[in-house]
Amino acid sequence: MKSAPKIGTVGELRFVVEARHCIDFATDGMPAVFSTPNLVGLLERTARESIAPFLEPDERSVGTELELRHLAPTPLGAEVILTTRVIHTEGRTVAFQVEARDEQELIARGSHVRAVIRVGSFARRVARKSR
DSSP states (O other): OOSOOOTTOEEEEEEEOOGGGBOSOOOTTOOOBBOHHHHHHHHHHHHHHHHGGGSOTTEEEEEEEEEEEEOSOOBTTOEEEEEEEEEEEETTEEEEEEEEEESSSEEEEEEEEEEEEEHHHHHHHHHHHHO
16 A cells, blocks of 8 residues: 555445346335445445555455445435445555435445455465466
8 A cells, every 4th residue: 555544534426326226126016226235336336446546556455344234225216425434444454434325314334344455466366266
């Protein structure tokens, strides 16, 4: 890392829930709502992008832990704001507080940890498993 992200470094993503973000079982009266797997992926992306400026060109961050409570449904067409905040750094590990809100309420809250890796070392490790 060029430098460790400062405690309080924030990432934010705003978007409108589209059909591609929704559950795939919205049938027989079940409304189309923002899915937990998409919530997880977008929170991880938001955290990853928030610390990217602190990384060397040959580094990336990968998710290693996630604790999340998906508290409320969000319908198709609603705006969502995802926020990640660095709460701790230790060596090559960065911990975040994460939350998501829609236009009416808090919809998710939790914590997320990312590890900073060197692309070459990581690729070699993956290649060994691929044989």
